[in-house]
Amino acid sequence: MFRRLSQSLFESSIKSAYTRRFKEKGAQAEGVFWSSRVSQTARFEQVLADMKAEFGSTSFYIADIGCGYGALFNYIQSKPAWRQIDYSGVDITPDMVSYCKREHNSHKHRFSLGRQPKHPVDFAVFVGTFNLCHTDDYELWEDYILHQLAFSWARVRYGLILNITSLETAKINNHIFYVNPEAFAKKLASRFGAVSASPTQFVPQDTTFIICKEKHERHTTKLRKAQR
Numbered sequence: 001m002f003r004r005l006s007q008s009l010f011e012s013s014i015k016s017a018y019t020r021r022f023k024e025k026g027a028q029a030e031g032v033f034w035s036s037r038v039s040q041t042a043r044f045e046q047v048l049a050d051m052k053a054e055f056g057s058t059s060f061y062i063a064d065i066g067c068g069y070g071a072l073f074n075y076i077q078s079k080p081a082w083r084q085i086d087y088s089g090v091d092i093t094p095d096m097v098s099y100c101k102r103e104h105n106s107h108k109h110r111f112s113l114g115r116q117p118k119h120p121v122d123f124a125v126f127v128g129t130f131n132l133c134h135t136d137d138y139e140l141w142e143d144y145i146l147h148q149l150a151f152s153w154a155r156v157r158y159g160l161i162l163n164i165t166s167l168e169t170a171k172i173n174n175h176i177f178y179v180n181p182e183a184f185a186k187k188l189a190s191r192f193g194a195v196s197a198s199p200t201q202f203v204p205q206d207t208t209f210i211i212c213k214e215k216h217e218r219h220t221t222k223l224r225k226a227q228r
């Protein structure tokens with residue numbers, strides 16, 4: 001109870017930080033605390049390639065959790081290789097979501113305020129969603145992340161793709177949460193399902209985790225989806 005209360009306070013503080021930053025820098029990589037567009041794009045390429053490898057094609061449906069100003073949607077639309085992907089974006093920061101709805105007027109139904117997919121999807125994607133943290137309590141933040149992932153886990157058919165800052169020694173430094181890749185992969189596996197982790201290409205101190213549902217579980221979710 002106390003944990004959830006603390007986590008919701010930290011979350012409010014994070015929302016305010018993203019709102020301020022977005023007002024200051026606008027719709028560009030720096031507006032969501034990325035150092036450059038190059039590193040943002042490298043993260044996108046990694047998560048898209050991992051999903052394609054897992055799914056076997058690019059016609060899947062994703063929810064981008066922590067979509068920011070919709071940069072992944074713009075990226076998918078601009079690349080013929082990814083254009084088949086059916087996209088929806090979710091964010092907890094109201095200014096981000098209103099910007100996305102305004103900017104993508106004819107696609108505004110794709111964006112919503114929240115923390116989990118609005119509808120069942122094949123994959124939920126988290127690109128840097130949990131990097132910024134406003135606490136010094138590592139376990140508290142890790143528990144928050146696992147709790148947030150669980151909301152989405154219930155709504156995905158294939159799995160979750162999570163991209164997060166990492167170091168040999170897990171720590172929080174200067175409001176950034178760094179996982180130790182092996183230890184974090186074990187945590188994810190014990191809580192959810194099979195995990196594979198790989199360093200995010202061209203992005204130092206960053207790891208991409210893919211957590212997949214068992215084949216029979218995918219089948220049951222697919223059936224449930226079909227019966228609706």
Ligand SMILES: C[S@@+](CC[C@H](N)C(=O)[O-])C[C@H]1O[C@@H](n2cnc3c(N)ncnc32)[C@H](O)[C@@H]1O
Nearest residue numbers: 018032066067068071091092093115127128129
């Ligand atoms: C580092 S930014 C990345 C934005 C986007 N993924 C990109 O790469 O351009 C993180 C985003 O996640 C959002 N966010 C943070 N915690 C969240 C949560 N629990 N659920 C949904 N969105 C969250 C923030 O509001 C922010 O827009």
